[in-house]
Amino acid sequence: MFRTIGKIIKYPRLTLKYPAKPMDSRFFIGKPEIDQSKCNNCGECISRCPSSAFKTDTGSGISIDLNRCLFCSLCEDVCKAGAICMTDKFELASRNIKSQTNPPFIVEDRNLPQTDFEQIGLKIKNKINRIFGRSLQIREVDAGSCNGCDYEITAVNNPINDIERFGIHFVASPRHADMLLVTGTASRNMELALIKTYNATPDPKLVVAVGACACSGGIFRDSYATRNGINTIVPVDVYIPGCPPRPQAILYGILKAIERL
Amino acid sequence: MNVNDLKIKMIELFSDSFMYSTELNGNELYIEADSGNIRDLCLQVNSNLGFPLVSMFANDERQLNGNFAVYYVFADRENSLALILKILINPENPIFPSVSDKLYAAAAYEREIHDMFGITPLNHPGLDRIVFHGNWPEGLYPLRKDYDRSYKPPFDKLETRFSKVEGEGIYEIPVGPVHAGIIEPGHFRFSVAGEPIINLEAQLSYVHKGIEKLSEDESIEKCFYISERISGDETFSNSLAFCQAVERAAGVKIPERAEFSRVVFAEIERLTSHLGDLGGICTDVAYGFAAYQFQMLRAWTYNLADQLCGMRFLRSVNKPGGLRKDFIEGKQKVIAEYTEKIKKELIDTVDIIKSKSMFVDRVENTGILKNEIAVDLNAVGPAGRASGIRHDVRKDFPYAAYGKLEFNVPEHGNGDVNCRMNVKIEECFEAISLIQQATEIMPEGKICESIGDIVPYRFALGMTESPRGENVHWIMTGKNNTVFRYKIRTPSFCNWPALCHAVKGNIVPDFPLINKSFNLSYAGNDL
Ligand code: SF4
Numbered sequence: 001m002f003r004t005i006g007k008i009i010k011y012p013r014l015t016l017k018y019p020a021k022p023m024d025s026r027f028f029i030g031k032p033e034i035d036q037s038k039c040n041n042c043g044e045c046i047s048r049c050p051s052s053a054f055k056t057d058t059g060s061g062i063s064i065d066l067n068r069c070l071f072c073s074l075c076e077d078v079c080k081a082g083a084i085c086m087t088d089k090f091e092l093a094s095r096n097i098k099s100q101t102n103p104p105f106i107v108e109d110r111n112l113p114q115t116d117f118e119q120i121g122l123k124i125k126n127k128i129n130r131i132f133g134r135s136l137q138i139r140e141v142d143a144g145s146c147n148g149c150d151y152e153i154t155a156v157n158n159p160i161n162d163i164e165r166f167g168i169h170f171v172a173s174p175r176h177a178d179m180l181l182v183t184g185t186a187s188r189n190m191e192l193a194l195i196k197t198y199n200a201t202p203d204p205k206l207v208v209a210v211g212a213c214a215c216s217g218g219i220f221r222d223s224y225a226t227r228n229g230i231n232t233i234v235p236v237d238v239y240i241p242g243c244p245p246r247p248q249a250i251l252y253g254i255l256k257a258i259e260r261l
Numbered sequence: 262m263n264v265n266d267l268k269i270k271m272i273e274l275f276s277d278s279f280m281y282s283t284e285l286n287g288n289e290l291y292i293e294a295d296s297g298n299i300r301d302l303c304l305q306v307n308s309n310l311g312f313p314l315v316s317m318f319a320n321d322e323r324q325l326n327g328n329f330a331v332y333y334v335f336a337d338r339e340n341s342l343a344l345i346l347k348i349l350i351n352p353e354n355p356i357f358p359s360v361s362d363k364l365y366a367a368a369a370y371e372r373e374i375h376d377m378f379g380i381t382p383l384n385h386p387g388l389d390r391i392v393f394h395g396n397w398p399e400g401l402y403p404l405r406k407d408y409d410r411s412y413k414p415p416f417d418k419l420e421t422r423f424s425k426v427e428g429e430g431i432y433e434i435p436v437g438p439v440h441a442g443i444i445e446p447g448h449f450r451f452s453v454a455g456e457p458i459i460n461l462e463a464q465l466s467y468v469h470k471g472i473e474k475l476s477e478d479e480s481i482e483k484c485f486y487i488s489e490r491i492s493g494d495e496t497f498s499n500s501l502a503f504c505q506a507v508e509r510a511a512g513v514k515i516p517e518r519a520e521f522s523r524v525v526f527a528e529i530e531r532l533t534s535h536l537g538d539l540g541g542i543c544t545d546v547a548y549g550f551a552a553y554q555f556q557m558l559r560a561w562t563y564n565l566a567d568q569l570c571g572m573r574f575l576r577s578v579n580k581p582g583g584l585r586k587d588f589i590e591g592k593q594k595v596i597a598e599y600t601e602k603i604k605k606e607l608i609d610t611v612d613i614i615k616s617k618s619m620f621v622d623r624v625e626n627t628g629i630l631k632n633e634i635a636v637d638l639n640a641v642g643p644a645g646r647a648s649g650i651r652h653d654v655r656k657d658f659p660y661a662a663y664g665k666l667e668f669n670v671p672e673h674g675n676g677d678v679n680c681r682m683n684v685k686i687e688e689c690f691e692a693i694s695l696i697q698q699a700t701e702i703m704p705e706g707k708i709c710e711s712i713g714d715i716v717p718y719r720f721a722l723g724m725t726e727s728p729r730g731e732n733v734h735w736i737m738t739g740k741n742n743t744v745f746r747y748k749i750r751t752p753s754f755c756n757w758p759a760l761c762h763a764v765k766g767n768i769v770p771d772f773p774l775i776n777k778s779f780n781l782s783y784a785g786n787d788l
């Protein structure tokens with residue numbers, strides 16, 4: 001007993017201050033960016049990318065579809081011209097699937113101002129109060145993932161990230177949920193379960209696609225047993241790219257989803 | 262005994278039943294047999310020589326020799342040898358004799374072969390579907406080479422059979438596929454009388470994504486990324502098994518520094534996984550304090566991984582031929598600090614939980630997996646070791662730098678949740694020590710060797726000890742450095758049937774606890 005209390009005193013608070021304070025992201029691997037001025041159109045990255053994430057039809061050089069990107073760093077390694085580099089940007093959630101194809105030279109700003117977090121927190125609380133009544137309830141559905149994304153969602157819940165402090169809870173049944181957090185490509189055997197879960201969730205509801213698989217099918221695209229992303233089955237409100245997205249990226253995505261309601 | 266001795270022995274024992282044999286990659290002996298003899302041969306190898314069946318798969322070799330082939334992989338764990346029996350099957354009449362009635366471990370593999378290739382094991386005791394559910398139409402076999410991998414057939418509505426237990430007062434509890442927690446999908450049917458579970462049937466494959474088919478005809482490089490995504494929390498050991506298979510097929514020896522670095526990462530992964538399981542066990546007995554302690558420790562290991570390579574799940578760390586970068590250089594201090602910190606805290610936490618009699622009460626004698634059943638089903642990893650199967654791929658088939666480092670394989674025999682937990686606790690300490698040893702004695706030098714061009718249609722096994730146990734991958738290369746066939750057998754595939762046995766006789770509320778003590782991967786099983 002005394003030792004238990006000793007530990008509790010020793011580790012009073014583990015929770016990170018994120019998003020009130022930005023993460024120390026120096027060593028993170030986030031989204032890749034292309035410097036068009038260095039690119040010599042050799043096409044090496046396009047042919048080697050394991051997830052076929054490169055797009056050439058945007059009119060102004062090549063671009064990367066973040067919904068497909070696995071953040072694997074291969075393009076950075078194979079680009080002889082040194083035009084691609086992996087950045088530490090991990091807050092990538094967006095509402096529109098189109099906007100994920102980041103046009104060259106535009107570096108996205110952090111959409112959440114870091115300074116007045118408290119105000120945003122208040123706003124979110126108000127929104128939650130108005131729309132959902134007191135708190136946001138989330139149901140997680142694994143619709144064919146590799147379990148990487150699921151472990152990261154578990155981590156959102158751990159004492160380090162502790163999502164409950166925003167009034168957000170994970171619940172056991174879709175009937176109690178306001179938001180579905182869906183991972184995986186929507187595999188053939190999970191299609192029906194996903195649709196049933198969606199229908200069982202009362203309106204108004206939000207659907208958040210977590211990870212490359214859920215956003216676009218990721219590396220498992222075009223198989224006999226998978227769909228290319230869950231938006232082929234259910235309407236999606238927010239996409240969180242990454243393979244898997246880190247817990248903070250998921251947290252950011254959830255906050256963004258509520259903010260946009 | 263080396264591979265030649267094994268060959269001589271095999272010839273002595275069974276000279277009349279095989280046609281052709283070849284040794285490959287140092288310790289793999291391939292023997293081609295006639296399908297008329299295979300049943301006898303398999304049973305003899307298993308019972309007389311005592312080699313367990315560790316993998317079994319089919320291959321569509323019609324473009325190469327006009328036939329389907331079925332491979333049976335047996336492991337001689339004492340001598341680090343693999344014995345692979347092969348039969349050819351005429352595509353006009355795709356049948357082969359089942360061995361499952363005697364060799365129980367083969368049952369699931371044979372059903373898988375039936376689903377994916379349409380090759381029928383004759384006289385199989387329970388040939389139900391395993392990969393496909395009722396929505397998959399009859400007569401379509403995706404792993405045959407002439408199946409277009411992106412063809413999604415229309416949904417069918419066939420009935421799924423579950424075994425029924427009947428009697429007074431017996432009822433069924435169906436659970437899943439979407440569970441209450443944040444967990445992967447699977448459907449469980451409990452037959453219960455009052456509280457105790459009489460039978461449990463698990464219907465899995467909800468997350469079947471067709472990984473083996475997706476790998477075919479893809480470049481080795483792309484397959485490597487696929488192998489990393491077989492099961493998220495076993496990223497490194499799966500990709501390592503794939504890399505080892507490729508390196509063996511290519512005949513490449515990786516630099517020593519890469520060998521030691523691989524140990525570091527593989528052990529970080531084991532530590533992360535085990536700490537998560539320990540936390541899960543505590544959560545499931547509602548011991549919040551301990552659960553948070555373990556979650557904190559787990560978060561520290563993730564931080565360590567993050568600081569070394571920028572990826573919490575150790576993705577893009579491996580590479581066929583070595584490692585993608587020298588991630589350890591300059592980080593030795595970080596590793597030393599983290600491992601010491603984790604070790605200290607772990608010792609305290611383990612002390613505290615073991616002195617809690619209420620906690621020990623819940624885990625002791627719960628969910629016993631008997632040794633005989635574990636052996637019959639080839640239970641692997643911590644689950645096998647808790648039931649007295651003292652094997653570990655790191656010792657039996659030493660890979661990376663494990664042969665040069667010191668560590669113990671825990672020994673337990675009661676097969677209950679407590680034993681599995683203790684195995685994991687002891688392995689955490691071994692993992693910490695291995696990380697420290699490896700970083701300390703790691704030589705300087707190159708980190709990656711080029712794989713070069715691999716001769717088409719070479720094949721090789723890659724085996725690793727993932728956090729959940731023995732991991733067996735087999736690849737056959739194709740033209741232009743592609744993969745012709747990639748067979749993945751993760752430990753979860755062996756341990757799921759074992760779990761279904763371990764819960765029998767326990768009460769339903771203990772199921773989550775027993776399940777957590779095995780902590781099997783659905784994704785790794787379903788592929
Ligand atoms: S990081 Fe990997 S997946 Fe993403 S664009 Fe580059 S090569 Fe493709």
Ligand code: SF4
Nearest residue numbers: 145146148211212213
């Ligand atoms: S996005 Fe990546 S980590 Fe997430 S489920 Fe898919 S493969 Fe796994």
